[in-house]
Structure formats: C-alpha cells, structure tokens
Amino acid sequence: xxxxxxxxxxxxxxxxxxxxxxxxxxxxxxxxxxxxxxxxxxxxxxxxxxxxxxxxxxxxxxxxxxxxxxxxxxxxxxxxxxxxxxxxxxxxxxxxxxxxxxxxxxxxxxxxxxxxxxxxxxxxxxxxxxxxxxxxxxxxxxxxxxxxxxxxxxxxxxxxxxxxxxxxxxxxxxxxxxxxxxxxxxxxxxxxxxxxxxxxxxxxxxxxxxxxxxxxxxxxxxxxxxxxxxxxxxxxxxxxxxxxxxxxxxxxxxxxxxxxxxxxxxxxxxxxxxxxxxxxxxxxxxxxxxxxxxxxxxxxxxxxxxxxxxxxxxxxxxxxxxxxxxxxxxxxxxxxxxxxxx
Amino acid sequence: xxxxxxxxxxxxxxxxxxxxxxxxxxxxxxxxxxxxxxxxxxxxxxxxxxxxxxxxxxxxxxxxxxxxxxxxxxxxxxxxxxxxxxxxxxxxxxxxxxxxxxxxxxxxxxxxxxxxxxxxxxxxxxxxxxxxxxxxxxxxxxxxxxxxxxxxxxxxxxxxxxxxxxxxxxxxxxxxxxxxxxxxxxxxxxxxxxxxxxxxxxxxxxxxxxxxxxxxxxxxxxxxxxxxxxxxxxxxxxxxxxxxxxxxxxxxxxxxxxxxxxxxxxxxxxxxxxxxxxxxxxxxxxxxxxxxxxxxxxxxxxxxxxxxxxxxxxxxxxxxxxxxxxxxxxxxxxxxxxxxxxxxxxxxxxxxxxxxxxxxxxxxxxxxxxx
Numbered sequence: 242x243x244x245x246x247x248x249x250x251x252x253x254x255x256x257x258x259x260x261x262x263x264x265x266x267x268x269x270x271x272x273x274x275x276x277x278x279x280x281x282x283x284x285x286x287x288x289x290x291x292x293x294x295x296x297x298x299x300x301x302x303x304x305x306x307x308x309x310x311x312x313x314x315x316x317x318x319x320x321x322x323x324x325x326x327x328x329x330x331x332x333x334x335x336x337x338x339x340x341x342x343x344x345x346x347x348x349x350x351x352x353x354x355x356x357x358x359x360x361x362x363x364x365x366x367x368x369x370x371x372x373x374x375x376x377x378x379x380x381x382x383x384x385x386x387x388x389x390x391x392x393x394x395x396x397x398x399x400x401x402x403x404x405x406x407x408x409x410x411x412x413x414x415x416x417x418x419x420x421x422x423x424x425x426x427x428x429x430x431x432x433x434x435x436x437x438x439x440x441x442x443x444x445x446x447x448x449x450x451x452x453x454x455x456x457x458x459x460x461x462x463x464x465x466x467x468x469x470x471x472x473x474x475x476x477x478x479x480x481x482x483x484x485x486x487x488x489x490x491x492x493x494x495x496x497x498x499x500x501x502x503x504x505x506x507x508x509x510x511x512x513x514x515x516x517x518x519x520x521x522x523x524x525x526x527x528x529x530x531x532x533x534x535x536x537x538x539x540x541x542x543x544x545x546x547x548x549x550x551x552x553x554x555x556x557x558x559x560x561x562x563x564x565x566x567x568x569x570x571x572x573x574x575x576x577x578x579x580x581x582x583x
Numbered sequence: 584x585x586x587x588x589x590x591x592x593x594x595x596x597x598x599x600x601x602x603x604x605x606x607x608x609x610x611x612x613x614x615x616x617x618x619x620x621x622x623x624x625x626x627x628x629x630x631x632x633x634x635x636x637x638x639x640x641x642x643x644x645x646x647x648x649x650x651x652x653x654x655x656x657x658x659x660x661x662x663x664x665x666x667x668x669x670x671x672x673x674x675x676x677x678x679x680x681x682x683x684x685x686x687x688x689x690x691x692x693x694x695x696x697x698x699x700x701x702x703x704x705x706x707x708x709x710x711x712x713x714x715x716x717x718x719x720x721x722x723x724x725x726x727x728x729x730x731x732x733x734x735x736x737x738x739x740x741x742x743x744x745x746x747x748x749x750x751x752x753x754x755x756x757x758x759x760x761x762x763x764x765x766x767x768x769x770x771x772x773x774x775x776x777x778x779x780x781x782x783x784x785x786x787x788x789x790x791x792x793x794x795x796x797x798x799x800x801x802x803x804x805x806x807x808x809x810x811x812x813x814x815x816x817x818x819x820x821x822x823x824x825x826x827x828x829x830x831x832x833x834x835x836x837x838x839x840x841x842x843x844x845x846x847x848x849x850x851x852x853x854x855x856x857x858x859x860x861x862x863x864x865x866x867x868x869x870x871x872x873x874x875x876x877x878x879x880x881x882x883x884x885x886x887x888x889x890x891x892x893x894x895x896x897x898x899x900x901x902x903x904x905x906x907x908x909x910x911x912x913x914x915x916x917x918x919x920x921x922x923x924x925x926x927x928x929x930x931x932x933x934x935x936x937x938x939x940x941x942x943x944x945x946x947x948x949x950x951x952x953x954x
Contacts, residue, residue, distance in 0.1 A: 296697075310608075310609055313608075325606065325607060325608065327609060328607070328609065329609055329610070330610060330632060331610065333632045333699060357737060358633070360736075360737060360821050360822055360823055361633050361778065361819040361820070361821060361822075362804070362805040362806075362819050362820045362821070362822055363805050363819075364632065364699075364702075364805065364819065365702075365805070367804075395822040395823070396822065397822065
C-alpha cells in the first residue's frame with residue numbers, strides 16, 4: 242500500500258491505519274506546498290479503498306493528456322465551461338474536480354455538479370471518493386455552495402480536498418474536515434525519489450524543487466532558466482543595481498507571451514527573495530538557487546531586510562490581483578518603480 | 584469484427600441510446616458506443632457512468648468481436664444513408680469501416696478495453712406494464728426539485744409493497760403520489776430512489792412497446808435495472824432520505840370543490856399572467872357554488888375569473904403557486920378535478936375526479952402560500 246510514495250510518513254501512516262481499520266473520515270483536507278504529493282497520495286488512498294483501482298492514475302493532472310485537457314478548456318468561453326463543468330472520472334467511483342479556465346478556479350457549477358454526482362451510489366462496492374484539487378482555488382460563493390455537502394455527506398462519500406495553505410480557506414470548510422499537513426521532503430527522500438524516476442540533472446532539480454517531488458519531476462529547466470533570469474533582472478533593477486532600461490526587454494517578452502501565467506514568474510520571484518533573505522542573515526547557508534549565489538548576495542547587500550519584506554508584500558498583492566485579470570507587465574513595472582523608491 | 588445490419592434497426596437502437604451517451608469532453612470513451620457482434624445479434628452499449636443502456640438488434644455476424652465508435656457521429660451518419668444493409672468491419676487500429684451501397688466510410692474508434700463494464704442484472708422482482716410505468720412517471724416527474732437551494736432529491740421514490748406499486752416525488756413545496764395495483768401481484772417488497780434522468784429514459788423506452796409488454800424490474804445494492812424486452816436500462820440508485828410522505832398526505836381535508844378541469848386550467852393560466860413573476864402566487868377563493876381565482880401585482884395589473892363548482896364548505900381563501908397547480912392540471916387526463924381543503928393554513932390536495940373509472944390512485948399535495 243502506498244508504494245513509491247516519498248516523504249510525509251506521518252500522513253501515510255495515518256492513512257494506512259484508516260484503511261486497516263476501515264474507518265475513514267468523510268472529509269479529509271491535505272494541506273502543503275504544490276508538488277509535495279497531496280493529490281498523488283489521495284489517488285493512492287483511493288487505490289487502496291476502491292475495487293479495480295488501475296484507472297485512477299489516469300486522472301493525475303500532471304500527465305500530458307490531462308494537461309492538454311486543461312489547456313483546451315482555457316480556450317472555451319466561460320458559459321461553455323459553466324454548461325459542462327469540469328471533472329475527471331476515469332474510474333467511475335473516483336471523481337476529480339480540478340481548477341478550470343484561464344484563471345484556474347473552481348466554479349459554482351462544479352461544486353453543484355459534485356453535490357449531484359455525490360448523491361449517486363457507487364458503481365461497485367460501498368464507497369465513492371471525490372477529490373477537489375486546490376480547494377483554495379474556489380471563490381467564496383463556490384466554497385459556500387460546498388458547505389451543505391460537507392455538512393451532510395451521503396454515507397458512501399469520502400471527500401478529499403487539497404490546498405496549499407489550509408488557512409486560506411473559509412473557517413467553515415476547515416472546521417468540517419480532518420486536516421493533514423504535508424511538509425517538503427528532506428534531500429535524502431528527494432534523492433531516493435529522483436533515483437526511482439531516473440531524473441536527469443538530479444542535484445539541480447532537487448535544489449530548485451524546494452522538497453516537492455512533483456516539481457522536481459515536471460520542471461522544464463530551460464523555461465525555468467528563462468523565467469528566472471527575467472526575475473533576477475527585475476530584482477537587480479528594483480534594487481537599483483541596474484538601470485530601468487535593463488528590464489525593458491524582459492517586460493516586453495512577458496507581455497508578448499499572452500498565455501504564460503504570471504503566477505509562474507511570481508513563484509520564482511518569491512524563491513529569489515527567500516534566498517536573498519537567507520543570504521542576508523546567514524551568508525553561507527544553503528539556498529535554492531545555489532548557482533546564483535554570487536549575484537544574489539550582491540543584490541542582497543544593496544537592500545535592507547525591510548526592503549525584502551516590502552517586496553514580498555507587494556508580490557502578494559499582485560498575486561491576489563491576478564485573479565481579477567490585471568495587466569501583467571504594468572503590475573511588474575509598477576513593482577520595480579515602487580521598490581526603487583519612486 | 585464484421586457484421587451486417589439493417590439501417591432502420593441500427594438507427595432505431597442508436598437513437599434510443601443517445602440520451603445516455605456522455606456529453607462531457609473529458610472522458611472521451613464515454614462519448615463512444617460499444618458495438619458487440621455475437622451469434623446473430625448486434626449489441627449496443629452506452630453509459631455516462633450514472634446511467635447505462637444496452638440495446639440489441641438482429642445482425643448477420645461474419646466475425647464476432649467488439650469495438651467502439653463515437654455515438655453521436657455514428658447516428659448522424661447512419662441516418663443519412665439510404666435504407667439498405669450496412670456492413671461494419673473493425674480494423675486493427677480500432678477504426679470502423681462502414682459500407683452501405685456505394686458509400687464507404689472509415690470512422691475513428693477506440694479500443695473497447697477502456698469502456699466501462701456494466702453490472703449484471705440480478706433476478707427480477709416485478710413485471711410492470713410499459714404504459715403503467717411510464718404514466719406513473721409522467722404524473723410525478725414534474726414535482727422533482729429543480730432548484731439548487733432547496734432540499735434536493737433529484738429523483739422519485741419507487742415502492743413495491745402488498746401487490747401495489749407506488750411512486751412519490753417532492754420538492755418540499757408540493758408532492759405527487761401515485762399508486763397502482765400491480766397486475767400479477769408479486770410478494771416482493773422493494774424500495775428505491777430513481778434518478779430523474781433515468782425516469783426520462785424509461786418513458787422513451789416504454790414508448791417503443793405495445794399495451795401488453797411488461798418491464799422487468801430488478802435491483803442490486805447500488806443499481807436499478809429496467810428490462811424492456813431486448814433493451815436494458817441500468818441506473819445507479821440515488822441515496823438520500825426520502826421524507827415520510829405518508830405524513831404529508833392530508834387526512835382531514837373534508838371540504839371538496841369539484842371543477843371542470845379545462846375551465847379551471849385556462850382560468851389559472853390567464854390569471855397567472857398577472858401574478859408576481861418570482862413567486863407566481865395567485866389567490867383561490869372557494870365559496871358555495873363557485874371558485875374565484877385572482878391575482879394582482881403592483882407592476883403588471885390584476886386579473887380575476889370565476890369558475891362554477893359544487894362546493895358546500897365554508898368560505899376559504901388560499902394562496903397557491905399557479906405553476907404548481909398547472910403542472911398537475913396538465914398531467915391528468917380526466918375532465919374533472921377535485922380540490923380537497925382543510926383551512927387557509929393547511930396544504931391543499933388535488934385529485935382527478937371523473938365519472939369514468941379512475942385507474943389507480945393519484946394524489947397531489949400543494950403547500951399554501953402566505954400572501
């Protein structure tokens with residue numbers, strides 16, 4: 242049971258006990274960083290509980306097929322998506338609701354469909370498992386329309402939700418679920434994982450993944466480097482180490498790539514800011530972007546800890562505004578100007 | 584696999600399966616129909632995981648086997664073919680080769696391996712005439728809740744007990760109840776929630792039969808089975824606690840107003856035009872000898888009508904949702920309708936009333952509205 246799953250042994254142990262005793266809480270909440278294995282463990286859990294489990298793995302959202310499905314959905318107009326709410330159910334009793342559309346949100350129609358589907362008995366056996374991936378991607382109305390199901394789930398229903406941060410959720414959702422916190426994997430676990438998948442560039446991937454196997458396995462290093470150099474320049478300019486003109490080509494290239502999500506850049510920006518903060522306090526500590534150590538130290542020396550904290554806060558703000566579809570480049574340009582002290 | 588089948592046979596069975604084919608794009612195999620050639624028959628299977636259907640028709644089978652093709656496209660194409668025999672042959676790459684007269688088509692298909700298995704039908708618990716089942720459904724299906732916020736049982740309760748078959752549906756504001764004698768009264772008791780979508784498909788399948796045909800009904804832990812001759816409809820059961828309907832059915836509604844159905848129906852239809860658009864509330868005033876229906880709204884105006892009735896009870900004025908009344912008045916075939924009432928605050932009951940014998944027992948309970 243749960244073979245080929247690395248890390249978070251405490252959660253694995255608890256789930257194993259549940260399976261052994263046959264007493265499964267009806268609502269589980271898996272919280273932890275992206276790529277740490279929350280949905281993977283949910284699927285493995287499903288495999289342990291449901292008959293004919295082979296098909297469950299087909300709904301792994303990181304597989305090329307499912308990724309293509311999600312990209313196709315982005316092109317649909319919003320009303321089409323609402324008429325045909327997104328779910329995956331390769332296994333008839335394991336139903337996955339992923340975030341949908343260009344903004345990757347869970348919609349009210351999806352939550353209503355969940356309620357409707359949940360009232361049908363299992364195809365085989367006595368259990369149906371529903372996985373809501375990224376419940377933190379549900380807006381308040383969608384989350385509220387889920388409450389009734391959480392309150393009175395049908396007997397056969399087991400609901401598993403995943404979220405990066407449980408405290409982003411409505412307290413009413415959190416209090417109705419059993420919470421399991423997932424933590425990043427140790428480097429030893431990561432190496433074991435990388436070896437089992439025979440990943441190339443192991444050390445670099447492990448360093449960049451922040452202890453999340455899902456990230457290490459799917460990271461496209463070339464694209465990563467491109468994005469990171471953009472964010473690196475952004476920080477250099479914001480810290481006043483380069484003139485504003487150095488940023489312009491990157492700004493334009495981001496503006497041109499319409500379909501590329503800014504969230505992916507912001508994530509890297511957070512990582513770089515984190516490394517800068519580490520370098521300011523412990524100049525010799527291990528950092529994620531080890532290959533940029535010299536450059537990051539140089540920027541870190543120019544700014545104060547307060548400056549970094551302010552930068553993080555402003556990135557938070559952009560991340561939140563992105564759900565309302567703001568202009569990507571203007572937001573970044575503004576971020577730089579603010580940090581340069583204009 | 585290779586077989587030859589008549590165009591009309593194929594179109595008929597394909598049409599009957601369309602309602603069950605999944606429209607979701609994310610589970611592509613379910614948009615396909617499974618074709619299996621065996622012995623001297625072709626079997627067609629479709630499922631959306633909640634509902635499944637298996638039909639079959641005679642075919643000349645040259646080589647037995649199975650394959651799947653997109654259901655919608657197959658029907659759309661076959662429908663356009665001339666009335667002749669169609670030969671279908673599946674190729675190694677799961678594509679299907681269709682030949683009919685001078686038309687030759689290759690359709691992209693998928694392997695049958697990924698097509699879900701349908702459960703096997705257990706022993707039947709009852710035989711119900713097609714017409715009886717479908718008329719019970721059309722007399723209850725409209726009272727199933729459509730609203731999101733309300734108590735949502737998306738189906739009707741089916742009960743077999745003591746030689747009677749009963750179907751009940753409710754949305755919390757009204758309740759439709761119909762009971763019939765089961766001709767060959769089997770001793771089996773049976774109770775299940777039938778999903779709304781399945782009810783629609785049952786009516787479609789029942790329309791294909793004659794007056795003497797009977798449906799075999801069966802159930803296992805999770806599924807219901809309705810077998811219409813060579814066609815089998817399988818649905819997952821719904822879970823949920825159906826309200827205690829026996830307690831909802833009024834026992835003390837002793838004031839009876841009998842009305843001509845067409846008169847009261849058209850009166851309500853007209854008056855309802857001036858009811859509040861959201862609540863659709865109208866007032867019904869019962870007085871000796873006549874029933875007055877009226878509505879008024881600040882924006883649209885007001886309207887009223889009188890309908891003669893043999894009513895001997897006290898003066899009563901009750902608010903009702905016009906749509907709820909009309910749903911019932913449109914569902915019954917009799918020409919008379921009886922309102923049975925207790926007082927302004929209690930639920931009203933409607934029943935068909937007729938001099939001709941009434942088949943079965945049909946009751947409809949509507950909650951009053953405060954206006």
